[in-house]
Amino acid sequence: MTPPDRIEELLDAARTAFAGGTLVQLKLGGYHGGEPDLKAVLIKKINVKGGEKYSFTYRYKTRDTIKNFTETEALELLRRGLAEEFRSARLATTEFDLMFERNGAKMRLKRTEVDGREAPSTEHNRTKNRPLTETARPWLKALGLAGKNGAIRHDAQDKFRQINKMVEIFAPLIAALHAERPLIVDMGAGKGYLDFALYDYLATVARRPARIVGVEMREKLVADGNATARASGFDGLRFETGTIMEYDAAGADAVIALHACDTATDDAIFKGIAAGATLIAVAPCCHKQIRRQMTAGKPDARFEPLLRHGIFVERQAEMVTDTLRALLLELNGYRTRVFEFVSDAHTPKNNLIVAEKDGRVSRDRDAVLKQIADIKTMFGVEQHYLEGLLEG
Numbered sequence: 001m002t003p004p005d006r007i008e009e010l011l012d013a014a015r016t017a018f019a020g021g022t023l024v025q026l027k028l029g030g031y032h033g034g035e036p037d038l039k040a041v042l043i044k045k046i047n048v049k050g051g052e053k054y055s056f057t058y059r060y061k062t063r064d065t066i067k068n069f070t071e072t073e074a075l076e077l078l079r080r081g082l083a084e085e086f087r088s089a090r091l092a093t094t095e096f097d098l099m100f101e102r103n104g105a106k107m108r109l110k111r112t113e114v115d116g117r118e119a120p121s122t123e124h125n126r127t128k129n130r131p132l133t134e135t136a137r138p139w140l141k142a143l144g145l146a147g148k149n150g151a152i153r154h155d156a157q158d159k160f161r162q163i164n165k166m167v168e169i170f171a172p173l174i175a176a177l178h179a180e181r182p183l184i185v186d187m188g189a190g191k192g193y194l195d196f197a198l199y200d201y202l203a204t205v206a207r208r209p210a211r212i213v214g215v216e217m218r219e220k221l222v223a224d225g226n227a228t229a230r231a232s233g234f235d236g237l238r239f240e241t242g243t244i245m246e247y248d249a250a251g252a253d254a255v256i257a258l259h260a261c262d263t264a265t266d267d268a269i270f271k272g273i274a275a276g277a278t279l280i281a282v283a284p285c286c287h288k289q290i291r292r293q294m295t296a297g298k299p300d301a302r303f304e305p306l307l308r309h310g311i312f313v314e315r316q317a318e319m320v321t322d323t324l325r326a327l328l329l330e331l332n333g334y335r336t337r338v339f340e341f342v343s344d345a346h347t348p349k350n351n352l353i354v355a356e357k358d359g360r361v362s363r364d365r366d367a368v369l370k371q372i373a374d375i376k377t378m379f380g381v382e383q384h385y386l387e388g389l390l391e392g
């Protein structure tokens, strides 16, 4: 009698769950193939214009890549992957979990029944799947996004889409925080678009109450923000006037900063590290500090062609600045990822650095310090502003 083919059994179960709308997630782990830094692949069902697709998120050490496949393509990839490159998989459906393990040619499949698990929505980039569906909110009107009739204004559609995208990115990061009612500090909050959206979503949709403080040096914005928070009944959201460096962030579970200008991003990162925040997430803005040093300093002569054209100096400055930020965060015990949070059609400043404090991170400090020193030498950088803050 031929032994049961565990891979085909798993694929059959995945196909049935996909067709029946009971698929929660299929996760492949134990990768031992040739792609550097690939950690896992997460697969879910999505509905896009071309119909139902298997969406594969390839999770690398510091980034995610998403690719969508038809069923035939997906099953073929899975068949090959499970036979050759992944040692484990977990198929989660609304009814059961199937754990797959492979050790050489030996394969095991274990089924566990589950109760009360819901399948996630499969809608993709559709208006109705936006986290914020209720548009008749006082804060949306106060921030000029919704008109008198409570509908999002025509000229604010893009901004509303971006805010939803930010909520989509931040909500799971906040949900992963251990604190019962986490304290999130938004540095350089401006009008507080994200703070209102996130607070509203967490309180009313996700039911994961949080406290949010927006720190902003412009008094008028702070006064307006506080008035709107009160009018919205958001008692856990408030704004404080002052600079980032003046603000005492002790007790913050998350420190975020979106497009805080130039080194204000570093102030925010520093405050997050000093407070021991579990999550630090920043979308940097301009990169003048490092650009100035690169231009005035003595980069490695071999890089001259890379730094000859102004536009490329700008881009190199961005990469050097944010790479050093990521390394400095790692040096301080944070697992760090950098990815694009919105399309560059909306804003060229679309990188997000997400750093999560992870007690298990054990990077070789000397090796990280050497990488930092090497990058600085290569690009003629004397000191990254954040280094100065961290050195005290």
Ligand SMILES: C[S@@+](CC[C@H](N)C(=O)[O-])C[C@H]1O[C@@H](n2cnc3c(N)ncnc32)[C@H](O)[C@@H]1O
Binding pocket: 187, 188, 189, 190, 191, 192, 193, 194, 215, 216, 217, 218, 242, 243, 244, 245, 257, 258, 259, 260, 261, 264, 267
């Ligand atoms: C480009 S706006 C971004 C606002 C908001 N985060 C957003 O994404 O909509 C930057 C904001 O940061 C504030 N800001 C810049 N540097 C700051 C500092 N050192 N301390 C406090 N606020 C600061 C500015 O006043 C401005 O409102």
